[in-house]
Amino acid sequence: MATSSAPGRVLAYLESAKNLTGSACGLAGLALTFTGLAGAYWPVVIAGLYGAGALLAPPARPRPPDFPDASSPLRTLRDDFARLRVYLDQADLPPAAADRLAELTELLDGLLAPGRVSDVLSADPEGVHTLSRAVHQDIPESVDTFLRARWWSGVSPGREPPERHLERRLELLRRETEELAAGLREAGSRRRQPHTRRPEDRGGP
Template structure:
């Protein structure tokens, strides 16, 4: 996860980036000019300027326009492996999350916390269902209720 990367990992990421590599190529050209006798006493400035020009003019990395998609796709892939009741309408919630896009913060909370917790609770309740009392709600009904609440949060 990007937020858990420490400063050391961020430095390594930059060192491996295309911007740094193009900047280094510009700096190498500056060194070549110095060894060819051009640049005079200003050669360190020429090297630095060529590095900076290469690093600043190189386009940045392509970013995903919908940053929540990898998490949503991973969650959907996991949920396909779980035997969920169709009455819970989990697929409908996933479709609504895809349609909402990355904008709403509620969608990110649902993908990261709400839906995984609801499914985990459903799976635990199914495990303990043989020992549940007659008054306990059905796990399927509880999951459907939670999914409904999550859909309402999404708007």
């Protein structure tokens, strides 16, 4: 199995940004060689430029899942959330952002799990839309934006660290999800009230 996957890993590196950037820099070193500027050390110049280009290239990052429709029904939303969890597990996040993301995904998992809460949620189109937007758009876009900006922040220091923006975004999403969960619990409680009051009403004067 290891031998069969080796060609795939080689092909993936050949197509990676590190190899492409390093190759471009290596070609620049080759041009210096032809002009005579590299001198007798032209192999070292080419190898050094390739290595520098590979180091400066942005690191590889997981691709966010491609969701076909952001208005999926609740049963499909559960499957999409599972796909999102796979993507999030591959994302390299700093500890503070990872903790906030874990709190958010735990809330979403509780809301989407089959049961009493999801039964109330299925009757709330606005609530389903809010969770659908979080799963299909808000969370993957926030994480992918951080993964893109993290490399640029190292190239251009002095700006606000991108993890701070990610932490604030995840915190806002967590609060929004908590408000939705509280509303669903209240709606579920109101739905059960008529069943508990009916025996009391029959016992009245």
